[in-house]
Amino acid sequence: MAGVWSWVTTGDHxxxxxxYGVSAFVFLLVGGIEALLIRLQLAGPQQTLVGAxxxxxxxxxxxxxxVFLAVMPANAxxxxxxxxxxxxxxxxxxxxxxxxxxxxxxxxxxxxxxxFLVGAPPDIGWFGYANLTSKQFTPGPSxxxxxxxxxxxxxxxxxxxxxxxxxxxxxxxxxxxxMRMPVFVWMTLVVQFLIVLAFPPVTVGLVFLxxxxxxxxxxxxxxxxxxxxxxxxxxxxxxxPEVYILILxxxxxxxxxxxxxxxxxxxxxxxxxxxxxxxGFFGFGVWSHHMFAAGMGxxxxxxxxxxxxxxxxxxxxxxxxxxxxxxxGALRLTTAMLFAVGLIGLFTLGGLSGIMHASPPVxxxxxxxxxxxxxxxxxxxxxxxxxxxxxxxxWWPKITGRLLDERLGKLHFWVxxxxxxxxxxxxxxxxxxxxxxxxxxxxxxxxWGFWNLVSTVGAFGIALGVLLFMVNAWRSLRxxxxxxxxxxxxxxxxxxxxSPPPVHDFDEIPLVYGRDTFWREKHGPRREAPPAPVDxxxxxxxxPRLALQPGVCAPVAVSVATGFADxxxxxxxxxxxxxxxxxxxxxxxxxxxxxxxxxxxRPY
Amino acid sequence: MLGHPxxxxxxxxxxxxxxxxxxxxxxPMTTVVPGSDFAREILHVYGIITWASVGIALVVFxxxxxxxxxxxxxxxxxxxxxxxxxxxxxxxxxxAPALVLLVIAIPTIQVIFRTQASPSPQALHVxxxxxxxxxxxxxxxxxxxxxxxxxxxxxxxVALTLEGPDVIHSFWVPRLGGKRDVxxxxxxxxxxVPDTPGxxxxxxxxxxxxxxxxMGLRVVVEAPDAFERWVAAQRATPAEPAGAAAEGKAIYxxxxxxGCHTIRGVxxxxxxxxxxxxxxxxxxxxxxxxxxxxxxxxWLKDPAAIKPGVKMPALGLSDAEARAVAAYLLGLK
Numbered sequence: 001m002a003g004v005w006s007w008v009t010t011g012d013h014x015x016x017x018x019x020y021g022v023s024a025f026v027f028l029l030v031g032g033i034e035a036l037l038i039r040l041q042l043a044g045p046q047q048t049l050v051g052a053x054x055x056x057x058x059x060x061x062x063x064x065x066x067v068f069l070a071v072m073p074a075n076a077x078x079x080x081x082x083x084x085x086x087x088x089x090x091x092x093x094x095x096x097x098x099x100x101x102x103x104x105x106x107x108x109x110x111x112x113x114x115x116f117l118v119g120a121p122p123d124i125g126w127f128g129y130a131n132l133t134s135k136q137f138t139p140g141p142s143x144x145x146x147x148x149x150x151x152x153x154x155x156x157x158x159x160x161x162x163x164x165x166x167x168x169x170x171x172x173x174x175x176x177x178x179m180r181m182p183v184f185v186w187m188t189l190v191v192q193f194l195i196v197l198a199f200p201p202v203t204v205g206l207v208f209l210x211x212x213x214x215x216x217x218x219x220x221x222x223x224x225x226x227x228x229x230x231x232x233x234x235x236x237x238x239x240x241p242e243v244y245i246l247i248l249x250x251x252x253x254x255x256x257x258x259x260x261x262x263x264x265x266x267x268x269x270x271x272x273x274x275x276x277x278x279x280g281f282f283g284f285g286v287w288s289h290h291m292f293a294a295g296m297g298x299x300x301x302x303x304x305x306x307x308x309x310x311x312x313x314x315x316x317x318x319x320x321x322x323x324x325x326x327x328x329g330a331l332r333l334t335t336a337m338l339f340a341v342g343l344i345g346l347f348t349l350g351g352l353s354g355i356m357h358a359s360p361p362v363x364x365x366x367x368x369x370x371x372x373x374x375x376x377x378x379x380x381x382x383x384x385x386x387x388x389x390x391x392x393x394x395w396w397p398k399i400t401g402r403l404l405d406e407r408l409g410k411l412h413f414w415v416x417x418x419x420x421x422x423x424x425x426x427x428x429x430x431x432x433x434x435x436x437x438x439x440x441x442x443x444x445x446x447x448w449g450f451w452n453l454v455s456t457v458g459a460f461g462i463a464l465g466v467l468l469f470m471v472n473a474w475r476s477l478r479x480x481x482x483x484x485x486x487x488x489x490x491x492x493x494x495x496x497x498x499s500p501p502p503v504h505d506f507d508e509i510p511l512v513y514g515r516d517t518f519w520r521e522k523h524g525p526r527r528e529a530p531p532a533p534v535d536x537x538x539x540x541x542x543x544p545r546l547a548l549q550p551g552v553c554a555p556v557a558v559s560v561a562t563g564f565a566d567x568x569x570x571x572x573x574x575x576x577x578x579x580x581x582x583x584x585x586x587x588x589x590x591x592x593x594x595x596x597x598x599x600x601x602r603p604y
Numbered sequence: 605m606l607g608h609p610x611x612x613x614x615x616x617x618x619x620x621x622x623x624x625x626x627x628x629x630x631x632p633m634t635t636v637v638p639g640s641d642f643a644r645e646i647l648h649v650y651g652i653i654t655w656a657s658v659g660i661a662l663v664v665f666x667x668x669x670x671x672x673x674x675x676x677x678x679x680x681x682x683x684x685x686x687x688x689x690x691x692x693x694x695x696x697x698x699x700a701p702a703l704v705l706l707v708i709a710i711p712t713i714q715v716i717f718r719t720q721a722s723p724s725p726q727a728l729h730v731x732x733x734x735x736x737x738x739x740x741x742x743x744x745x746x747x748x749x750x751x752x753x754x755x756x757x758x759x760x761x762v763a764l765t766l767e768g769p770d771v772i773h774s775f776w777v778p779r780l781g782g783k784r785d786v787x788x789x790x791x792x793x794x795x796x797v798p799d800t801p802g803x804x805x806x807x808x809x810x811x812x813x814x815x816x817x818x819m820g821l822r823v824v825v826e827a828p829d830a831f832e833r834w835v836a837a838q839r840a841t842p843a844e845p846a847g848a849a850a851e852g853k854a855i856y857x858x859x860x861x862x863g864c865h866t867i868r869g870v871x872x873x874x875x876x877x878x879x880x881x882x883x884x885x886x887x888x889x890x891x892x893x894x895x896x897x898x899x900x901x902x903w904l905k906d907p908a909a910i911k912p913g914v915k916m917p918a919l920g921l922s923d924a925e926a927r928a929v930a931a932y933l934l935g936l937k
Contacts, residue, residue, distance in 0.1 A: 052814050052912035125811045131788065132771045132813055137736075222789035228772060229787070263677070268689035293774055293809070294785045295766075295792035298720040302713045309705045313698060316660075320697040323667050330677035330684045341672065348664045352657040355705075359653055359712040361646045361719060364782020365635040368774060368809040434633025434778040436809050439817035446805070447631035515688075523683060 011095035011547030012503060016102050017081030018399065020073045023106060027069035030113075032466065034062040036459055039423075043456040045444040055440030056123035057142070061112075063126030064146065067246065068153050069109045071380065074388050075249040076105075079164055079188050081399060082391075085494035085501060086182045088173025088510045093166040096547045101160040103554030108152030111558055111565075115145035122146035125438065127239065128209075130220035130231035135213050141565055144213065147206050148561035154199045154206075155557070161195035164188060173493065175512035179273070182492045183266060186273045187252030190280040191245050197284065198241035205234030214564065232294060236287035244283045247347075247379060248276060250387020251318060254340040257390045258322055260488050261337040262329030265516055268321045275314035275321075282311045292360040293367050301360040308358035315351050319344060334488070335409030339390035342417055346382025350375055353428065368438075371431025377424045381462075389416075389469070396476070397483030401500045404476045412468040419461020426451040426458075491519040632805040635778045639804060639825065642781030642796035645715045653708050660704065719781075723763035723795040730754065731765045734773030734786035736812060736915065737819040738877055738890040748838040749866075751877030752890045754823045757831035758801045766792040771813060777806035777823050785810055798825040805891070814913030820891020838881050841869055842936045852932025855925050860917065867936065876916060883934040889914075900930040 007015060038058050041049045050058065084092055092098050115121045120142040124133050133143045168189045172181065181189075208219035209231070218224035220231055259266045266272060288296060288304040296304075322344055331337070353375040357363035366372055389412075396404050435448045442448055486495040496518050497506050514520065630637050638644040675684075723729075732754075733740040741754045756762055766775055768788035775794065776783030784794045808819035826834065845853050853870070856862070862871035868880045888895040888903055889911050902909075904926040907916045921929065 052817065056811075056814065056816075123814075129772055129811070132811070137771055137813060226789070228789060262675075262684070264684050265686055265688050267687065268694050271689065271694050293783050295787060295790060298716045301716050301720075305712055305716070306709055309709055312705060313701050316701040317694065317698055319664060321694065323664070323671060324687075324690070324693065326668075326671040326675060328684055328687065329671075329675050330681055331672065331675050332677050333672075341668065345665060345668055348661060352661055355657060355708065356650070356653050359649055359708060361712065361715045361782060362650045362653060364784070365643075365646055365650070365778060368776075368783065368811075369635075429627055432635055433627075433629065433631045434635055434805075434807075436776070436807050436817075438811040439807075441817050443820075446633055447628055451627075 008551045009548050011091075011099050011550075013080050013084050013092050013095065013098060014399070014501065014503075014505075016098050017077045017079075019102055020080055020105075021077030023102075023109070024070050024072075024074035024077060027065050027073070027109060028466070031062050031065035031070050032463060034058045034065065036463060038062060039456040039459040041440060042442075042452050044453060045442050045446070045449050047441065050440070052440050053123060056125075056438070057121040059438055060122045060125050060146070064112065064122065064150075066380070067126060067242065068150070069112070071246045071384050071388070072157065073105060075191070075246070076102075076160060078184075078249060078253065078388075078391050078395070079160070079191075082395060082494060083164065083185055083188050084167065084171065085398075085497065085505060086185050086492050087168065087171055088176060088493045088506060088512065089167065089171035090505050090509075092163055093171055094163050096550055097159055097163050099547045099550035100553055101156045101163065103550050104159070104557060105153060105156040107554050107558035108149050108156060108561075111152060111561055112145055112149035114562075114565075115142060120145065127235055128231075129235075130209065130228050131222065131226075133209055133213075134220060143209075144565050147210050147213070148564055151203060151206050151210070152558050152561055154203050157195050158199055161192040161199075164192045165196070168192075173510050173512050175517075179270060180512055180515050180517075183255035183269060183272055183276070184249070184252035187248045187255070187276050190276050191248050194241045194245050194248075194280050194283065198238045198245065201234045202238030205231055205238075208234075210564075229291070229294060229296075232291050233287070236290045237284070239290065240287040241280070241283045243376075243379070244280055247383045247387075248280065250343065250384045250391075251276065251347075253387045253391040253394070254322065254343050255318075256492065257336050257340040257394050258325050259516075260394070260490050261332045261334055261340075262326050263332070263489070264325060264329040265491075265519075266321070267324035267327075269515060272318055272321050275317040278314040279311060282307065282314070286311060289358060289360075289363070290367075292357075292363045305358055305360050309355065312351065312355050312358070319348055319351075334393070335404070335406055335413055336390045336393035336488075338410060338413045339386045339393060342413065343383060343386040343390065346378055346386060346417075346420070350378030350382055353378065366431060368436055369431035370427040370435045370437060373437055374424050374427035374431060377420075377427075381420055381424070389413075392469075394488070395494070396473075397487045398494055398499045398501070400477060400480070401483050402476045402480030403483050403487065404472050404480065408468060408472040408475070412465055412472060415468060416462060416465025419458050419463075419465055421458070422461055423455050423458025426455050430455075489519075489522070491516040493518055496521075633778050633807065637779060638781075639779040639800045639802065640781050640796045640798045642719055642794075643779055645719055646782055649708075649711050649715050652711055656704050656708060660701075719795075721795070723793070724761045727761040727763040727795065728757065729763050729765065730756075731767060732775055732786065733767050733769055734775060734808065734812075734819075736770050737808070737815040737911070737913070739775075739808075739819070739821045740877065743835075746835050746839070748835060749878045750838065750881065751885075752821050752887060753885045754806075754821065755831060755834050756798050756823060756825050757828045758798055758825050759828065761795060761797045764794040764796075766794065772810050773808045773812045773819070774810035775806070776809040777804050777821070779804050780806075780823060780825075783809045798823075801825050801827055801830075803886075807891070815911050818890060818892050818911045820887070822887055822891060837884065837937065842867070842880060845932050845935050847931075848928045849932040849935045852925075852928035852930065855921070855929050856932060859919055859921075859929075861919070861929075864916070879933060879936060881936055883937040895934070897927065897930045897934060900934060901926040904929055 007019065010016060037050060041047050041055055118141065120140045122142045122145055124138055124143055124146065128146060132138060168185060211217040212219050212221065218226050220226045220228060222228065255266055255272055286304055286308045288300060289308045292301055357366045357372065393404060393409055430448055430451055433447065435442065483499045485498050493510055496510055636647060638647050729744060731742040731744060739752050742749050766784055766786040768786040770788065773786040774783045775786055780798055781796050784792050802825055804823040804825065806821040806823055808816060857870060862873055864873040864876035866872050866878045866880065885895050888899055892911060893899040904919060904921055906918045907914045908918065
C-alpha cells in the first residue's frame with residue numbers, strides 16, 4: 001500500500017505520528033515566518049514594514065499557531081509514534097479514533113488559516129481577552145475564525161487524549177507495571193489528563209463567546225452585568241495547564257535521551273515521575289498568576305503566588321535529577337544529547353525568570369512586557385523546541401531507518417542555540433527598561449532600538465538553524481546511512497524492533513521485568529525474574545488496514561465551523577468579502593422565504 | 605589557564621563588557637529607577653529574587669559544565685556504575701529550593717499587602733479612564749478634567765481609581781510602580797506616593813485593539829506649589845483668542861469637533877478628550893507626538909494617518925484651516 005491514498009486511510013500509529021510531525025513542522029515554519037516579520041517590524045523604532053492591524057494579526061497568529069499547530073502536534077507526533085513502541089504494543093487502543101483526531105486537527109488548522117483568504121486573520125491576541133472580542137470591538141469575522149478553530153482543535157485534542165489514556169493504561173506489554181513505564185510515557189499520560197481536564201473550561205469560555213457573537217447572549221457584556229474576569233479565569237484555567245501540556249513531553253524526551261547517552265539509568269526515576277505528576281497537579285492551581293495585574297485583591301494574589309512558587313520545587317527536582325544522571329556517566333555528546341543538555345540550561349533560565357513573576361509585586365512590573373516574552377520563549381523554545389529537536393535526532397533513525405548527519409546536526413544545534421540566546425536574552429533587558437508587549441511601534445526616545453535590532457538578528461539565527469535541520473533531513477532521506485535497529489545502545493523497547501518498525505511493531509510482544517529491560521538484556525544483570533508469558537489478546541491487535549471514516553468525518557465536522565463563519569462573513573462591516581460570495585449565494589438560496597436581514601452580496 | 609585567556613576569548617569578554625555597558629538602565633520607561641514608594645517596594649523584592657535566581661543559575665551552570673567536562677565517554681572505557689538514585693540527595697534538593705522560596709515568599713507577601721492597603725485619608729483622588737486609545741484623568745475634588753497628561757504633587761499620597769468605559773486597558777507608569785488593569789465593570793485601585801518631581805512616561809500595557817501601541821501617557825510630578833498653580837490654570841476659563849486663533853475657534857465651533865470634545869464655554873462633547881487646556885499639554889495623540897503647530901495641523905487633517913484606527917475622523921480641513929484650528933487649540937493653556 002503506497003501513495004497519498006494510503007496515508008489518507010491509514011490507521012497505523014506510526015504513519016499518523018509522521019503526519020502529525022510533518023504538519024507540525026510546516027506550521028512551525030508558518031509561525032516562524034510570522035515571527036520574522038514581527039522581528040523585522042521591531043528592528044528599529046518607528047518602522048513601517050507592516051501596519052498596526054497587520055502586526056496585531058501577526059502576533060495573534062504567531063502565538064496561536066506555535067501553541068496549537070506547531071508544539072502540540074509535534075508532541076502528538078512523538079506520542080503517536082513512540083508511545084506504543086515503548087509500551088510494547090502493536091498500536092494505540094483506538095486506531096480509527098487516532099486518525100480522526102489527526103484529520104480534525106488538520107482541518108481545524110486549515111480553517112484557522114482560511115481567515116487569511118478572506119482578509120480577516122484574527123487580531124485579538126492568542127488569549128483573546130473579552131470584551132475586545134465582542135462584536136462591538138471586533139466586528140469582522142476574524143474573531144469567529146479564531147473561536148471556531150480553537151473549538152475544532154479542542155475536539156481533536158480531547159479525542160487523542162482519551163485514546164492515549166486508554167492505550168497507556170491497557171496496552172502495556174506483559175510485566176510493564178506503571179512504575180516500569182519509561183518517563184516519556186509517564187509524561188505523555190500526565191499530559192493527556194491535563195488535556196482532558198483543561199480543555200473543557202476553555203471550551204465553555206469559547207462557547208459563551210460564540211453565543212455572545214452569534215446569538216446575542218451577554219456573558220461578556222458589561223452593560224448587561226457580564227464580568228470580564230470570567231473569560232480570564234476560564235481561559236487561564238486552561239491556559240496555564242496548557243503550558244505544561246507544551247513542556248512536559250519535552251521533559252519526558254530529555255529523560256529518555258540523557259540516560260541513553262550518559263549510559264546510566266535515569267537518576268531517581270520514580271522521583272522524576274512523581275515530580276512530573278506534581279507539576280501537572282499544581283498546574284491547575286496557579287492560573288491566576290496570569291492575572292496579578294487584573295485587580296483580584298491581596299489575598300488571591302498571595303495565594304496564587306505561593307502556589308506558583310511551589311511548582312518550582314518539582315521542576316528543580318527534575319533539573320537536579322538530570323544533572324545527577326549525567327554525573328559519573330560516560331557521556332556521548334551526540335546532537336540529541338546536545339539538545340537535551342541545552343534544554344537543562346535554557347529551561348533553568350526560563351524557570352528562574354518564571355519565579356520572578358510568581359511574585360505579584362515584581363510581576364506588576366514584568367507582566368505584558370518583553371521580560372515575559374523572554375521568559376516564555378526560554379520555556380517554549382529553550383524547553384519545548386530543544387526537547388523536541390532532541391527527540392527528532394534521537395528517534396529519526398527509528399522512524400526513517402536512516403541516520404542524520406551528526407556534524408550538520410551539531411552545527412544546527414550551535415546556530416540555533418546562539419541565535420536563540422541572541423534573540424531572547426536581550427528581551428529580559430528590554431522588559432526591565434519597560435518595553436511593553438504587543439506594540440507594533442515604539443518611540444526612538446525610549447532607548448529600545450539597539451537591543452531590538454540585536455534580537456532581530458538573533459531571530460534570523462534561529463531561522464538559519466531550522467534551515468540547517470531541513471538540509472540535514474533532506475540529505476538523510478535521500479542518501480542517509482541506513483540505521484540499525486539500535487543505533488544508540490538504547491534502553492527502552494522501541495530499540496528492540498527494526499528501524500523502521502514493521503507495521504505490527506513487534507514480531508513478538510516483549511516481556512518486561514523491570515525498568516530498562518532492553519538494556520539489561522544487552523548488558524545485564526537480569527536481576528528480576530521475567531514474568532510468565534501472558535496471553536494478552538489485546539496485544540495481538542493489528543492496525544486496521546483501511547481507516548476510511550476519519551478522513552471523511554473530519555472535514556464534514558469542520559464544515560460546521562465553516563457554516564458559522566460564512567454567516568458571520570455576511571454580516572461584516574468594512575471587509576471586502578466578495579470573493580466568497582459564492583458560498584453566500586448558496587446560503588441565501590437556502591434561506592429563501594426566511595427573514596434574512598444580513599447584507600446581501602453585490603451582484604456579479 | 606583561566607588567568608591568560610586566548611586572544612579570541614579576550615575579545616569575547618571585551619564584547620560582553622561593552623554590551624553590558626551599552627545597557628542604559630535609566631530610560632524613561634525603566635522599572636529599576638523608582639520614583640515612588642510603590643516602585644521602591646517592588647524593586648526591593650525584585651532585587652531579592654534576582655540575586656536568588658543568579659545564585660541558583662550559577663549552581664546549575666557550574667554543575668552542568670563540570671559534568672560535561674569531567675564525565676565524557678573514553679574509548680574502550682567500562683560501563684559507568686548503573687546508579688539508580690539516592691534518597692538523601694534527592695531529599696536535599698527538594699528541601700533546599702523550598703528554603704530559597706521561603707526567602708522570596710515572605711517579602712513578597714509583605715509587599716503585596718503593603719502596596720494594596722487602603723489609601724490614606726489625605727490622598728489625592730484621581731479617576732483614570734482608559735479609552736481606545738487615550739487616557740482621561742478626572743480630579744473630582746478639584747473639578748479638573750484632563751487627558752493623557754497626569755499631574756501629581758510630589759510627596760502626597762495618590763489614590764487612582766481605574767475605570768474602563770470600553771475594553772480592558774492597563775495603567776502603567778513603570779518608574780511610579782506596577783501596572784493595574786482598567787477593567788470595564790470593575791473599579792480597580794492603585795495607591796502610591798510619587799516622591800521625585802519629574803516627567804514620567806507611561807503606556808497602556810494590556811492589548812486593547814488596533815492602536816494599543818499608541819496609547820501612551822505622561823505623568824508630571826511637581827512640587828506642591830507648582831501643582832497648585834497647574835490646578836488653578838486648569839480651572840481658569842481660557843482667554844478669548846485673537847487673530848488666526850479666533851478664526852480657528854470659529855472653524856472649531858462650526859465643525860464636527862464640538863460633537864466629541866469639550867472646551868469649557870464652547871462645546872460639551874464627551875467622546876473625545878477634554879481640550880479646555882489643550883495647549884498646556886506636552887504631547888499630542890496620547891504620548892505620540894510633541895504638541896507643536898506642525899504636528900497638530902497634520903493631526904487635524906488626517907488623524908488616522910498618524911494613529912491607525914483612531915476614532916477621530918478626518919475633518920476635511922484645508923491647510924490654512926488646520927493651521928488656524930491648531931493656533932486656537934495651542935492657545936488654550
